[in-house]
Amino acid sequence: MTWTFSAAAPVIDESGASRLAARSDRSGWAPDGTPRGVVVAHDIAEVQQTLAFASEHGFPVVTRGAGSGLAGGASAGEGAIVLDLSRLDRIVSIDPVDAVAHVQPGVSAAALDAAAAEYGLRYAPDPGSFSTSTIGGNIATNAGGNRAATTGSTRDAVLALDVVLADGSLVQLGRETVRGVVGLDLVSLVVGSEGTLGAVVGATLRLTPRPVGSAVAAATFADAEAGAEASAALALAGLRPVSIELIDGRTLEAIDALRGSALSQGAGAYLLVRAEGRGAEAEIAEVAAVLAQTAIEVETTGDDERARELASVRRDALAAIEARGPAIIEDVAVPRSRLAEAIRGIDEISESLGVDVHVLAHAGDGGIHPVLRLDDDGPASQLDAARTIDAILELALRLGGTVSAEHGVGALKRRWARIELGDSVVELQRRVQAAFDPNGILNPGKAL
């Protein structure tokens, strides 16, 4: 085929290797076939040309950041054009008085945060893929992180977006000011739209001062349910530390196996609580007092070095599980008041279906990552995994929760998204999507 663009032609990579790589993201899921080719865009004009060209020919377009997604959102199949924005990776400007950054979509949150730090500022959203994913991908998935319950998810940090629509036109959505109510909030709509409304080619992001002071509490409990109940007790006591991470006993065993530590001896769960700000030490003291009512042991520290050590348990958790064999990271949420119940239910599912499920939870807001550990990659294991995941998603909905807390619907959760949203809301979403992309060329078969 011929790639004819109205103006200068973008670099198109039709090599087998690139096309193959673009078939999947970090979920490993790949659709049938291979994409037509990969356009690595180096400026906005190339993005516009690519989309105008695709529109003209009715070719599907899959916008891609770093491909770190866990829902198959960036996985591209037969006939698609992959629009890779990872090379648009400049931080355009940072204004220290407005505490606002202008960035291209390919920059990582870690790079932006480091640049902001020079002004005493930080970029608050902190997904685990902070250093490897792109901000464009974070915006498209509304990425969360450990602190999301208190400092917000990606959506809360976005003031304005430059978006190239399906027809190749460029629109500027939102505004430069923190306050403003003119027009429908199309910025919040594009955030989390998983590449179905347009390609994000620029963003105006809010920064916040780096926190003054921090403190950490780490506590062990008999089991994960007791840890979840302790986090509900913190909420009832009016405490909202910046993050509350819960790690279950199975995961502690994996960490012990990796490190040669003895965390799991005499403890069935680990709760890591972080407070920030001028009152951090006082807050952590109050946190510790509440935790002490049911914990086996509680340690608090205001020392950064010790805090890092206590936090390393959470940081190493995923690697420790993955060291034991193939793992699938799931992602649901339930109301905070149902967290203990959800953990009990996941345990029962794990037992009855015979798949090891580790639980990591953002306990402050009911986010849960059940991590399935498979014996091998074979079809029997995959089938067991699929049944286990279905049971967990069904449980999350039964408890008033959601089938995706932060990773997105992508290709993998479309059936469940429809169950969660209901047909009439899905139809409404489709109509809204069509207002942006009437011919449905943007990431078809994903999200909606």
Added chain:
Amino acid sequence: MTWTFSAAAPVIDESGASRLAARSDRSGWAPDGTPRGVVVAHDIAEVQQTLAFASEHGFPVVTRGAGSGLAGGASAGEGAIVLDLSRLDRIVSIDPVDAVAHVQPGVSAAALDAAAAEYGLRYAPDPGSFSTSTIGGNIATNAGGNRAATTGSTRDAVLALDVVLADGSLVQLGRETVRGVVGLDLVSLVVGSEGTLGAVVGATLRLTPRPVGSAVAAATFADAEAGAEASAALALAGLRPVSIELIDGRTLEAIDALRGSALSQGAGAYLLVRAEGRGAEAEIAEVAAVLAQTAIEVETTGDDERARELASVRRDALAAIEARGPAIIEDVAVPRSRLAEAIRGIDEISESLGVDVHVLAHAGDGGIHPVLRLDDDGPASQLDAARTIDAILELALRLGGTVSAEHGVGALKRRWARIELGDSVVELQRRVQAAFDPNGILNPGKAL
């Protein structure tokens, strides 16, 4: 005409008095003609019946809360059905662990906040019309308040909405959990849509713990520009107190006239800074140190009674201005870094067009309420006011700001909204609106 509903008929008030009252909101603006009648809904079914009926006949529907709006959003003209939701005013439930409230749309933020206080919680959005406006109206306008820069506007507090669409169908948007990324964010879209997407008949709202501790600083400056520059200095110093309110010299004179005080003697501006949380007193001490570099005088207090006295200057400001004659409350925002420049520009406009303009600003995020004081209600004064407002809106846009920080577009700012957004974004918004309301019966002629 006959009001035929499929089921039990809602109470329809076709009396002249009700129809006349519904012609306007607190802006005073009224369109031509009078509405057909007012439906005072007592349950969701009545809302559904009204919208289905209106759809069938192609009658426009203006949803109305308390009518406290300042942009003519709820003002209803010839042929419209007014759908009054103020009687749906129940707080359905409050869950203290989840810190979530379920409410009907007619309840006021003040009533919800008072109910939340019994659990040590608060409803954070704090518009000046806290006690008089409805939460449905707050949601429809994304109402802000003094604290919005730090504790968020109404949008930040909304998790889920029950919405009756133009065709009378009821949809549930959003979710009960704080985290969640399934589907397009239609909740954020409905928030701020000024009654053009559907009637909000229920809301799930986030509550937050009532703050532990607070402290206040009040400072006087030579003029409002100096106050604005001091607030930029606070931002640069990494300080983000919960609110920073700026009051100009003209307003201080009005307050002196009302109270017999002497605030304006030797001071041309007043800056009121509030900090909350465990570190409030330490934060206010840092704030005071920055302010002291340029202020005439700075006072700090951790005492509630004294804090209330210091804050009364802001609380009485509007009444003091209105005591001098007819007043128009305007509403723009600029990036924080341009606030001093905006104030200087407003002063120049006031001088050159001969209309007294008082300035109240949410200095923490660049929100500005220029308050025009007219000599009388006559047509010459109205014309001067219109020219002054146009010049102020043009100034806000020139400085990278917005023509409405919180009051909305309503009927009064449509022309300016189009200038701010640009034709292509307005067309996109129209298409999105049509996805909800294909026949355009919801608040036509408003917002978009």
